[in-house]
Amino acid sequence: MKMAGDYRTGFQEKVYQLVRMVPRGKVSTYREIAGSLGKGKLACRAVGQALNRSPGMPAVPCHRVIRSDGHLGGFAWGIDKKASLLAEEGIEIKNNHVQLDKYLFDLKQE
DNA sequence: CCCATGACTAATT
DNA sequence: AAATTAGCCATGG
Numbered sequence: 001m002k003m004a005g006d007y008r009t010g011f012q013e014k015v016y017q018l019v020r021m022v023p024r025g026k027v028s029t030y031r032e033i034a035g036s037l038g039k040g041k042l043a044c045r046a047v048g049q050a051l052n053r054s055p056g057m058p059a060v061p062c063h064r065v066i067r068s069d070g071h072l073g074g075f076a077w078g079i080d081k082k083a084s085l086l087a088e089e090g091i092e093i094k095n096n097h098v099q100l101d102k103y104l105f106d107l108k109q110e
Numbered sequence: 111c112c113c114a115t116g117a118c119t120a121a122t123t
Numbered sequence: 124a125a126a127t128t129a130g131c132c133a134t135g136g
Contacts (some may be wrong), residue, residue, distance in 0.1 A: 004113090007136075008122095009133075011133060011134090012133090012134095013131090022116095022117095029118095030117075030118055030119085031118075033118070034118085034132085039131095039132070039133095040120095040131090040132095041119075041131095041134045042119085042130080042131045042132065043118090043131075043133075044118040044119060044131085044132080045115095045116065045118045045119085045131065045132055045133080046116095046131085046132040046133040046134080047117090047118080047132085047133090048116065048117040048118055049115085049116060049117080049132085049133060049134065050117095050133075050134090051117060051119095052116070052117050053134090062117080065117080066117090067117085067118065067119080068118075068119065068120095069119080069120095072117090073117050073118075074117030074118095076117070079117090082117090098113060107111090
């Protein structure tokens with residue numbers, strides 16, 4: 001049942017579910033998320049919007065989602081907080097940049 | 111329905 | 124490598 005102001009769009013639900021399956025110590029990108037949603041890689045912006053309004057942790061580890069170029073992107077609670085969380089998970093960050101080749105999680109694995 | 115916004119991306123300069 | 128431009132999507136007013 002839905003309560004007033006509690007309803008979220010199907011798009012958000014899908015995004016959250018994908019983000020949730022990202023293991024600790026790994027990261028994903030907005031583009032990969034959008035691609036898995038079947039919208040092609042063009043919905044990357046909408047994914048960012050969904051995550052921006054996401055419930056946050058531990059419900060959704062939205063901090064594990066970064067930009068496709070390795071840059072951290074943004075974070076509702078502060079980009080510095082995002083970097084700290086990622087560092088805690090064992091991810092090395094250089095000047096707000098992450099090595100996707102090393103930490104990128106393949107969504108197709110699950 | 112139209113317009114504005116944003117945690118994006120790719121291409122260009 | 125950094126800054127700029129244009130393109131695309133979902134959401135909310």
